[in-house]
Amino acid sequence: MSEATVIDGKAFAAKVREGVAGEVAALKAARGVVPGLAVVLVGDDPASQVYVRGKGKATLEAGMESFTFRMAGTSSHDEVLARVEALNADPRVNGVLVQLPLPGQIDERAIVDAVDPAKDVDGFHVVNTGRLATGLDATVPCTPLGCQLLLRDRLGADGLKGAEAVVVGRSNIVGKPMAQLLLRDHCTVTVAHSRTKDLPAVVRRADIVVAAAGRPEMVRGDWIKPGATVIDVGINRIERGDGKTRLVGDVRFDEAVKVAGAVTPVPGGVGPMTIACLLANTVAAARRQHGAPEPD
Ligand code: NAD
Numbered sequence: 001m002s003e004a005t006v007i008d009g010k011a012f013a014a015k016v017r018e019g020v021a022g023e024v025a026a027l028k029a030a031r032g033v034v035p036g037l038a039v040v041l042v043g044d045d046p047a048s049q050v051y052v053r054g055k056g057k058a059t060l061e062a063g064m065e066s067f068t069f070r071m072a073g074t075s076s077h078d079e080v081l082a083r084v085e086a087l088n089a090d091p092r093v094n095g096v097l098v099q100l101p102l103p104g105q106i107d108e109r110a111i112v113d114a115v116d117p118a119k120d121v122d123g124f125h126v127v128n129t130g131r132l133a134t135g136l137d138a139t140v141p142c143t144p145l146g147c148q149l150l151l152r153d154r155l156g157a158d159g160l161k162g163a164e165a166v167v168v169g170r171s172n173i174v175g176k177p178m179a180q181l182l183l184r185d186h187c188t189v190t191v192a193h194s195r196t197k198d199l200p201a202v203v204r205r206a207d208i209v210v211a212a213a214g215r216p217e218m219v220r221g222d223w224i225k226p227g228a229t230v231i232d233v234g235i236n237r238i239e240r241g242d243g244k245t246r247l248v249g250d251v252r253f254d255e256a257v258k259v260a261g262a263v264t265p266v267p268g269g270v271g272p273m274t275i276a277c278l279l280a281n282t283v284a285a286a287r288r289q290h291g292a293p294e295p296d
Helices: 007-032 046-061 077-089 106-112 128-131 142-160 175-186 198-206 253-259 271-289
Strands: 036-042 066-069 095-098 166-170 188-192 206-210 231-234 236-239 246-247
Touching: 007 142, 007 271, 036 046, 036 077, 036 128, 036 271, 046 066, 066 077, 077 095, 077 106, 077 128, 095 188, 095 271, 128 175, 142 175, 142 206, 142 231, 142 271, 166 175, 166 198, 175 188, 175 206, 231 253
Parallel strands: 036 066, 036 095, 166 188, 166 206, 206 231
Antiparallel strands: 236 246
């Protein structure tokens, strides 16, 4: 059997970002509006700092304004809340993102729900979650949105219709919204998680597998139905054996590539799509806030 197609998320994300930059330019030309994204980072978690720097850089590259607010890890709940409320009221800011996780003294759910739903470009606000679940227009969380775009590109609308999809992981930021998007695309969806019995047998049924468990290389080649499309959301850093580390997904790539029809690599698969979709969500929020029409 021939090897799977390796889905190039980096190249696809570059196309999405180019489209966003075009939309930003059009919004500026038609209405004099430059979309702005504000990111709030509380504390000095190294991974969060890398993500926040990456988001700021990508925002500027798309021609948008980037505002980064770094707050001490000892900040109180009320201080973070006050920052979010100030950004909600700031007309230069169209998107507000609070980098998670937040330090323990802060009520994360309350902060996420304090963001104006119209500026909630992460799509984590309960209003956007509810709108997605009930089939209304909603801002969709960036990582599952990126996975959906890759799946549609690979399979086309008809390829998703009626397909058996298994999502491994039920988090609010990946697994659950991913399941909602697959339902919207008419898949038959199973959400598996840490208590699922006989996970390999469940995954083996799937035409589409989305692995988002945060377990390095857990999904093995013999779990995958021949020809299936495999989207690997996991980002796990593991020891390489020579004192250095490397990134791996939740799927054992070298095995999956021999069985699947298509598979995303880690890195270079879903990761770049997440930032591209954040930019897309921000320009869409700016457009809606200014009453500008959807692009063709
Ligand atoms: P999470 O820890 O919040 O949720 C993990 C989910 O996986 C849980 O629902 C849990 O039930 C399930 N799970 C855990 N162990 C399992 C097992 N042995 N078998 C079956 N299910 C199991 O994680 P998350 O925030 O949803 O992220 C998941 C992974 O995706 C992580 O590796 C994370 O780093 C990665 N991630 C990547 C991106 C990206 O841009 N590519 C974005 C967000 C998260």
